[in-house]
Amino acid sequence: MYKTPLEEFMENNPIHKKRIALDMDEVMADVVPKFLDFYERDFGVRPPREEWWGKKIYQLPNAAHIRGYLQEEGFFADLPVMEGSQEVVKWLAEHYDVFAVTAATEFRNSLRDKLDWLDQHFPFIGWQRLVLCGDKRIIQADYMIDDHAWNLEHFKGKGLLFTASHNTEEERFTRVDDWTAVRAFFEKELENGRQSA
Numbered sequence: 462m463y464k465t466p467l468e469e470f471m472e473n474n475p476i477h478k479k480r481i482a483l484d485m486d487e488v489m490a491d492v493v494p495k496f497l498d499f500y501e502r503d504f505g506v507r508p509p510r511e512e513w514w515g516k517k518i519y520q521l522p523n524a525a526h527i528r529g530y531l532q533e534e535g536f537f538a539d540l541p542v543m544e545g546s547q548e549v550v551k552w553l554a555e556h557y558d559v560f561a562v563t564a565a566t567e568f569r570n571s572l573r574d575k576l577d578w579l580d581q582h583f584p585f586i587g588w589q590r591l592v593l594c595g596d597k598r599i600i601q602a603d604y605m606i607d608d609h610a611w612n613l614e615h616f617k618g619k620g621l622l623f624t625a626s627h628n629t630e631e632e633r634f635t636r637v638d639d640w641t642a643v644r645a646f647f648e649k650e651l652e653n654g655r656q657s658a
């Protein structure tokens with residue numbers, strides 16, 4: 462009997478591990494250099510870190526239009542991978558069911574770019590476990606790693622706030638500064654799980 466690729470995938474990959482929902486932008490993909498490039502193109506000067514740390518680049522004076530570039534085809538296609546993320550996500554995927562969950566539908570041209578980007582840099586996650594969504598309150602998982610507090614506020618599992626320029630003041634969530642910290646957090650989780658098993 463004919464089975465679709467998704468049907469086959471689901472049969473071969475029953476959900477039996479804990480589930481992690483991983484955000485893409487500013488967690489797996491680094492959008493900041495691109496925003497800085499656009500800023501520099503439009504204003505003739507690259508803003509120093511102390512000017513934008515604590516906010517988004519497009520929250521700088523007169524820079525609100527820069528957010529509009531997210532609508533352009535190709536914006537998400539060539540973003541650099543966040544340092545250390547590939548190795549750590551690969552390791553996480555051995556112990557957890559890892560999904561990439563990205564609030565993408567506001568940007569219709571990002572959908573194909575994000576699918577291709579994930580396929581290129583995180584092929585072991587695959588299209589089967591890429592969730593292109595808007596409101597993340599629909600997401601059910603055991604852990605969520607995200608740079609936006611509003612995505613963690615309503616999350617029923619354990620939320621980890623990935624440090625980004627715009628969330629430095631946020632104190633309600635367990636913070637991870639980089640992928641080394643993510644790995645350290647989950648090493649502890651696995652160790653605790655073994656002890657209580």
Ligand SMILES: [Mg+2]
Pocket residue numbers: 484485486487488607608609
């Ligand atoms: Mg994000």
